[in-house]
Amino acid sequence: MIGRTNSRYVRVAVIAPVHGLFDYRLDDDTSAMPGCRVRVPFGRRRLIAIVVECPATIDFADERLRTVEAVLDAQPLLAAADIDFLRWVAGYYHHPVGEVIATALPLRLRKHDDASLPGESGWRLTEAGAARAPGPPGRAPRQADVLRWLHARAGHQATGSELRAALPGCAPTVRALQRHGWVVAVELPPRQDAQVHADFPQLNAEQAAALAALQSQSGFAVTLLDGVTGSGKTEVYLRAAAAVVARGRSVLLLVPEISLTPQLHARCRERLGDTVRVLHSGMSDGEREQVWHRMRLGLSRVLLGTRSAVFAPLPDLGLIVVDEEHDPSYKQTEGFRYSARDMAVVRGQRADCAVLLGTATPSLESLRHALDGRYRHLHLRRRAGGARRPRVALVDVRDQPLQCGVGDTLLARVGDVLGRGEQVMLFLNRRGFAPVLSCFSCGWLSDCPRCDARQTLHRASHLLWCHHCGAQRRVPKVCPECGAAELHPLGQGTEQLEGFLATRFADVPLIRVDRDATARRGSLERQLERLHASDAALLVGTQMLAKGHHFPRVTLVGVLDADGGLFSADFRAAERMAQLLVQVAGRAGRGERPGTVLIQTRYPDHPLLHTLARDGYDAFARQALAERAAASMPPYSHQALLRADATRLEDALAFVEAAATVAHAQRVAGVDLWGPVPAPMTRRAGRHRVHLLLQAGQREPLHRQLRALVKDLGALPQARRVRWSVDVDPIDLY
Numbered sequence: 172m173i174g175r176t177n178s179r180y181v182r183v184a185v186i187a188p189v190h191g192l193f194d195y196r197l198d199d200d201t202s203a204m205p206g207c208r209v210r211v212p213f214g215r216r217r218l219i220a221i222v223v224e225c226p227a228t229i230d231f232a233d234e235r236l237r238t239v240e241a242v243l244d245a246q247p248l249l250a251a252a253d254i255d256f257l258r259w260v261a262g263y264y265h266h267p268v269g270e271v272i273a274t275a276l277p278l279r280l281r282k283h284d285d286a287s288l289p290g291e292s293g294w295r296l297t298e299a300g301a302a303r304a305p306g307p308p309g310r311a312p313r314q315a316d317v318l319r320w321l322h323a324r325a326g327h328q329a330t331g332s333e334l335r336a337a338l339p340g341c342a343p344t345v346r347a348l349q350r351h352g353w354v355v356a357v358e359l360p361p362r363q364d365a366q367v368h369a370d371f372p373q374l375n376a377e378q379a380a381a382l383a384a385l386q387s388q389s390g391f392a393v394t395l396l397d398g399v400t401g402s403g404k405t406e407v408y409l410r411a412a413a414a415v416v417a418r419g420r421s422v423l424l425l426v427p428e429i430s431l432t433p434q435l436h437a438r439c440r441e442r443l444g445d446t447v448r449v450l451h452s453g454m455s456d457g458e459r460e461q462v463w464h465r466m467r468l469g470l471s472r473v474l475l476g477t478r479s480a481v482f483a484p485l486p487d488l489g490l491i492v493v494d495e496e497h498d499p500s501y502k503q504t505e506g507f508r509y510s511a512r513d514m515a516v517v518r519g520q521r522a523d524c525a526v527l528l529g530t531a532t533p534s535l536e537s538l539r540h541a542l543d544g545r546y547r548h549l550h551l552r553r554r555a556g557g558a559r560r561p562r563v564a565l566v567d568v569r570d571q572p573l574q575c576g577v578g579d580t581l582l583a584r585v586g587d588v589l590g591r592g593e594q595v596m597l598f599l600n601r602r603g604f605a606p607v608l609s610c611f612s613c614g615w616l617s618d619c620p621r622c623d624a625r626q627t628l629h630r631a632s633h634l635l636w637c638h639h640c641g642a643q644r645r646v647p648k649v650c651p652e653c654g655a656a657e658l659h660p661l662g663q664g665t666e667q668l669e670g671f672l673a674t675r676f677a678d679v680p681l682i683r684v685d686r687d688a689t690a691r692r693g694s695l696e697r698q699l700e701r702l703h704a705s706d707a708a709l710l711v712g713t714q715m716l717a718k719g720h721h722f723p724r725v726t727l728v729g730v731l732d733a734d735g736g737l738f739s740a741d742f743r744a745a746e747r748m749a750q751l752l753v754q755v756a757g758r759a760g761r762g763e764r765p766g767t768v769l770i771q772t773r774y775p776d777h778p779l780l781h782t783l784a785r786d787g788y789d790a791f792a793r794q795a796l797a798e799r800a801a802a803s804m805p806p807y808s809h810q811a812l813l814r815a816d817a818t819r820l821e822d823a824l825a826f827v828e829a830a831a832t833v834a835h836a837q838r839v840a841g842v843d844l845w846g847p848v849p850a851p852m853t854r855r856a857g858r859h860r861v862h863l864l865l866q867a868g869q870r871e872p873l874h875r876q877l878r879a880l881v882k883d884l885g886a887l888p889q890a891r892r893v894r895w896s897v898d899v900d901p902i903d904l905y
């Protein structure tokens with residue numbers, strides 16, 4: 172517990188990319204507690220820092236100690252348990268602790284700003300309004316509704332958001348009432364959200380068993396809720412969350428992407444009420460800060476958020492849910508590289524609460540824990556609405572002519588299904604028109620000037636566009652090398668596929684779902700309404716199809732190219748591909764008619780693909796796990812990647828070479844070192860990238876090695892010409 176201390180010293184984490192903690196003296200007339208922000212002199216700068224300890228004595232000569240310039244918070248912003256957790260996280264990822272703590276703070280509070288929770292704007296009845304409220308509606312029934320609703324509330328008042336939620340579209344009416352002098356705008360103090368007692372649907376037997384199992388244990392336990400898409404996992408989360416909220420405790424519900432949150436948010440609010448708040452990067456800083464304070468103070472109890480919400484302050488945490496736990500977007504892949512899924516488990520352990528990992532396609536990491544008995548493994552094998560699972564078949568396209576990547580077999584089936592007035596979804600995980608543009612006369616290819624990669628042709632926008640660094644240029648009219656008049660696109664992207672299908676099936680509505688086609692806000696929703704309103708329809712898209720949305724009237728799913736995942740240099744590619752295929756397939760066919768999934772491949776005998784198609788994801792995953800075990804790959808070993816990049820390849824190589832020498836000299840037994848090796852895509856955005864891979868059977872020696880290494884790296888003379896970072900548990904080696 173934090174108490175005011177008499178200590179004259181504080182130990183702080185500065186919000187800057189520096190490792191370690193620093194001690195300062197407090198002036199006699201000031202005091203600070205762990206969790207408060209302070210402003211301190213640091214070198215020649217002034218920085219904001221967070222107090223993490225108040226040591227009674229320090230072993231530093233007193234006169235060399237600098238003094239805290241200002242204490243910014245009278246009360247701690249973060250609880251002691253939160254600070255302990257964040258310090259642990261910084262140690263695990265070997266990342267500067269101040270930057271880790273900053274991740275847990277709203278943007279404004281990382282600076283010198285006031286940290287009090289502002290009130291909420293709202294409306295209150297005036298005396299005249301209150302007198303009028305019980306009267307007959309007269310000629311303005313909308314106004315009467317608002318008056319009556321406010322009159323029934325305690326204090327005759329409500330926040331703007333409560334009013335809008337209860338009486339949607341009432342804003343003009345409220346303004347009219349204000350003109351009449353019947354309501355006034357007021358600032359209301361922040362209040363605890365009320366609990367609601369909503370009706371839940373009757374759980375089916377599998378759901379009920381899962382919920383009972385989940386609730387049979389108290390304290391920390393991790394459960395892998397392994398349930399096919401549409402089996403009612405979300406319903407189980409909501410039930411479990413409601414029980415936790417009813418006990419006055421907090422719930423953290425993590426989701427991989429913003430695009431998933433609107434529907435889920437609505438569903439959560441329906442069941443759990445206003446106490447559900449969202450936190451994601453699409454919100455304004457002010458909105459985020461408001462939510463952060465409400466959670467911190469326990470005024471709201473359910474936080475629905477993306478990745479960084481795992482660090483939000485949540486008192487009395489009673490449950491953490493990680494939805495779609497396999498999703499790679501839980502891993503932050505630049506700067507402070509953490510896995511929100513993994514940190515959710517650690518946080519649950521520290522808070523001694525239940526952690527629920529839900530997915531239709533478990534990550535091999537989580538599956539291994541489940542098979543080893545460290546996680547409880549619960550299954551939901553049937554779709555909740557009773558819809559049947561789709562049939563999956565491989566289509567050998569080795570001897571088939573392909574038209575725009577679509578073979579005869581698939582094309583014929585598409586025609587049949589559309590002819591029956593049903594819908595088709597075609598999945599091609601490549602946006603743009605073609606992955607490369609080429610000259611047949613001289614062999615020129617549309618290389619990215621800044622990466623070891625090609626620029627993708629986007630024909631509609633007349634651009635060559637690198638999907639790795641974003642570099643763009645106009646499509647050249649003639650070959651930039653030899654001046655030949657004609658350039659040829661090679662391969663297909665969704666833009667091209669859309670064009671082909673539009674000619675081939677001209678009388679059927681066609682919708683493309685990818686980043687380019689849905690860039691404008693709301694355009695996807697409008698497109699999907701068109702889909703839900705029609706019978707026969709074609710849907711074409713990238714992995715965006717795998718997320719969030721449901722297409723109940725789709726009865727045929729075609730996967731154009733499954734081979735990319737089979738022979739990739741990335742050992743996780745097959746797992747990713749399988750997850751993606753199963754997720755895409757799972758979005759379809761929730762109606763009465765059963766669906767079919769056709770997967771085009773040139774390797775129909777590939778054991779993993781074969782197992783996936785014949786026996787499903789579960790069998791696939793066990794086979795893939797056996798392969799990982801045989802090769803001592805994660806999750807049967809642990810990795811960390813030292814990444815360095817520089818404008819010159821020699822500089823990056825020299826640094827990693829020096830780092831490898833240091834690491835070898837430190838001789839930590841049980842850690843294998845691989846490198847320096849150039850990254851698979853060596854040049855990216857104009858920088859050359861070189862890696863040192865560290866791998867170990869046990870975590871302990873790996874972390875011992877990393878601690879020693881990170882301590883020495885900054886002092887290497889070669890470090891001045893590179894940017895470097897450590898990626899613990901990397902999810903790819905690119």
Ligand code: ADP
Pocket residue numbers: 372373374375378398399400401402403404405406407555556
């Ligand atoms: P998942 O999260 O596993 O994809 P959902 O919880 O979204 O599944 O459930 C899929 C659909 O089935 C939703 O429309 C949901 O409202 C419905 N559903 C889930 N459980 C039940 C139930 N016990 N009774 C009736 N409908 C249910």
Ligand code: ZN
Pocket residue numbers: 610611612613614615650651652653654655
């Ligand atoms: Zn040419």
Ligand code: ZN
Pocket residue numbers: 619620621622624637638639640641642856
């Ligand atoms: Zn590029």
